[in-house]
Amino acid sequence: xxxxxxxxxxxxxxxxxxxxxxxxxxxxxxxxxxxxxxxxxxxxxxxxxxxxxxxxxxxxxxxxxxxxxxxxxxxxxxxxxxxxxxxxxxxxxxxxxxxxxxxxxxxxxxxxxxxxxxxxxxxxxxxxxxxxxxxxxxxxxxxxxxxxxxxxxxxxxxxxxxxxxxxxxxxxxxxxxxxxxxxxxxxxxxxxxxxxxxxxxxxxxxxxxxxxxxxxxxxxxxxxxxxxxxxxxxxxxxxxxxxxxxxxxxxxxxxxxxxxxxxxxxxxxxxxxxxxxxxxxxxxxxxxxxxxxxxxxxxxxxxxxxxxxxxxxxxxxxxxxxxxxxxxxxxxxxxxxxxxxxxxxxxxxxxxxxxxxxxxxxxxxxxxxxxxxxxxxxxxxxxxxxxxxxxxxxxxxxxxxxxxxxxxxxxxxxxxxxxxxxxxxxxxxxxxxxxxxxxxxxxxxxxxxxxxxxxxxxxxxxxxxxxxxxx
Numbered sequence: 001x002x003x004x005x006x007x008x009x010x011x012x013x014x015x016x017x018x019x020x021x022x023x024x025x026x027x028x029x030x031x032x033x034x035x036x037x038x039x040x041x042x043x044x045x046x047x048x049x050x051x052x053x054x055x056x057x058x059x060x061x062x063x064x065x066x067x068x069x070x071x072x073x074x075x076x077x078x079x080x081x082x083x084x085x086x087x088x089x090x091x092x093x094x095x096x097x098x099x100x101x102x103x104x105x106x107x108x109x110x111x112x113x114x115x116x117x118x119x120x121x122x123x124x125x126x127x128x129x130x131x132x133x134x135x136x137x138x139x140x141x142x143x144x145x146x147x148x149x150x151x152x153x154x155x156x157x158x159x160x161x162x163x164x165x166x167x168x169x170x171x172x173x174x175x176x177x178x179x180x181x182x183x184x185x186x187x188x189x190x191x192x193x194x195x196x197x198x199x200x201x202x203x204x205x206x207x208x209x210x211x212x213x214x215x216x217x218x219x220x221x222x223x224x225x226x227x228x229x230x231x232x233x234x235x236x237x238x239x240x241x242x243x244x245x246x247x248x249x250x251x252x253x254x255x256x257x258x259x260x261x262x263x264x265x266x267x268x269x270x271x272x273x274x275x276x277x278x279x280x281x282x283x284x285x286x287x288x289x290x291x292x293x294x295x296x297x298x299x300x301x302x303x304x305x306x307x308x309x310x311x312x313x314x315x316x317x318x319x320x321x322x323x324x325x326x327x328x329x330x331x332x333x334x335x336x337x338x339x340x341x342x343x344x345x346x347x348x349x350x351x352x353x354x355x356x357x358x359x360x361x362x363x364x365x366x367x368x369x370x371x372x373x374x375x376x377x378x379x380x381x382x383x384x385x386x387x388x389x390x391x392x393x394x395x396x397x398x399x400x401x402x403x404x405x406x407x408x409x410x411x412x413x414x415x416x417x418x419x420x421x422x423x424x425x426x427x428x429x430x431x432x433x434x435x436x437x438x439x440x441x442x443x444x445x446x447x448x449x450x451x452x453x454x455x456x457x458x459x460x461x462x463x464x465x466x467x468x469x470x471x
């Protein structure tokens with residue numbers, strides 16, 4: 001053996017360009033990195049049963065350059081040239097190679113994108129995706145699908161590890177144009193996908209209408225401590241994923257191509273049709289909600305919306321705390337309206353949990369957004385699960401991901417405002433979320449869910465859960 005399957009991606013070969021699927025239009029082809037001591041190559045495997053089992057292609061590898069640092073292919077269909085495109089990382093050369101193919105088996109090198117943004121030690125997990133633009137709307141207001149327009153703008157997303165400003169791993173993106181063989185960035189700016197420390201190697205789904213937000217999901221951890229976090233004897237997990245996110249570009253006050261990244265609609269998971277907390281008068285006051293018995297999953301979403309912020313001399317804070325009534329542990333965050341110069345800082349703090357201690361597991365993170373002078377509004381949305389908090393400021397103009405490991409289960413939410421100007425208004429909502437796994441639990445009482453299990457029929461078979469799995 002002596003080989004391992006590293007990250008990759010899978011596509012549906014609707015037109016049977018590969019020739020693997022003469023009698024079907026739903027054949028799946030996966031392209032992945034095969035890692036050995038000698039080199040990293042790009043191999044493919046195909047599935048005729050919807051992706052449950054795969055057969056390795058007899059002609060592997062389909063791309064080999066004799067390197068041990070060549071990995072993470074992401075494949076997309078480029079309709080104008082009727083060809084497949086793969087973006088692949090030459091990891092420690094700080095190069096993203098762009099390859100094209102008519103059939104997924106024969107690949108031609110087309111161009112390179114190189115030495116852009118934060119370099120760190122290595123590039124990993126590139127993604128190339130076309131994004132719609134938000135037009136004729138404020139990013140601080142609820143997003144209306146009618147305000148999304150298809151454009152020729154793409155983003156090339158590249159993950160780096162290590163080398164993040166906060167330490168360890170992070171992802172960055174470059175807006176630009178793509179002609180089927182070459183990606184051209186719009187400018188030389190470096191833009192990060194997250195201001196926290198626990199969002200890496202995000203992956204986009206494809207075949208979504210061009211005027212709709214594009215959907216992504218990322219790995220919620222950081223390579224500085226990913227292999228040291230607690231993994232209980234029952235859970236035996238190493239990490240988890242972020243919530244699926246919707247992604248569009250927007251021309252904001254300071255950034256002509258800002259990525260808005262916000263949660264996919266999870267209204268179907270609400271435990272009640274109406275908010276568990278619905279306060280429109282949260283002005284220089286506080287509210288407390290004990291959800292220890294009302295939200296069995298321990299997962300909820302909350303929002304804090306602030307309007308009427310003065311254009312000058314703004315004051316005040318709007319903070320939230322999630323607390324364990326048993327151990328007193330907590331995670332905290334909030335908005336500081338007196339940032340000055342029209343900006344509003346947002347901060348997070350996980351330093352009051354005691355389940356994990358590591359010198360790289362730093363406690364505090366912060367960012368800010370510029371207020372739109374026409375609206376003077378800030379919208380904060382948060383999603384909390386048992387060991388992860390994700391926050392989204394102004395529809396995801398800034399997004400932050402923070403994992404944490406308390407000894408006691410968090411069960412109480414406190415939202416507090418203080419020292420706000422007269423005329424400023426604050427509203428807050430809280431919805432409980434159902435577990436998405438409840439219907440799939442095996443019935444032994446401990447919440448265990450079994451994933452897809454297949455039998456290795458031969459040495460030419462690989463299981464689906466080995467494909468695209470982050471190392």
